[in-house]
Amino acid sequence: MPATALPATSPPAALRQALLADRTRTLTQLYARAFPAVQRLVRRQGGSAEDAQDVFQDALVVLVEQAVAGTLMLTASAGTYVVGVSRHLWQHELRRRARLPHQPLPDDPGLLLAEAPAAEEPVFAVLDYVQQLGEKCREVLLAFYYFQQPLTQIAARHGYRSVRSATVQKFKCLERLREKVRAVFTPEFAD
């Protein structure tokens, strides 16, 4: 699929397509377009270059997750949206620092945006077992479950002959992850 330049104003569907076609290129364009404004904003309000980078990247994570999930609602350009989310995250961070000056930003920007209490984390991290998977399995699972790439794209990228083969491979990888996790899984997570 040929990569296309991201227009300055692009509807959510076009942004989603651009992310699916060439994520690095799309994010690089968005980064170059919107980061300077966030950096100015954060520096003007006493933040560091690292602060600007953190809030901007967290805002991009929010944008990507909403775009690929099809839940993004844009009333302006994607760049303007990211600047707005960054401003919100930075204001939140400033208030948090005023209360708790020695703690770093939390890892989940979505929680900050929603102002929701953090969900209780499982006592063991499935994340560790994802990292232990082979590279191909990890890529297939993340492409499908996080980046929400269609199986046709995953099949083409990883050399599977058909969508059916890619589907079977995806479930084999999920089964592999499941076997690794099941050994330490405890019934308290059951509904």
Next chain:
Amino acid sequence: MRPELDRLHLIEQQLLQTPAALPASEWHLRQLFDGELTADAALQRQLYHGLHQAGRQQLKRELRTIHTQLYGSPGPRWLAALRRCWPW
């Protein structure tokens, strides 16, 4: 697919609420007759949660790489954390 993979597929349809998901009443019925279905679904939900976390980590790595390519290295992150705690 093997029956084990079909089972993962069935649970996935339910958890991700795909168009092929069973009606709630039928799913509950299956849970009644299949003593391990509820626990298997809970485990699979944890897998998706872990995959989401791993995906987010990968995306953040990609964004840091893009930042470095556009603006150069911001310096070690521990130094930024240190400056935040002791802003002399």
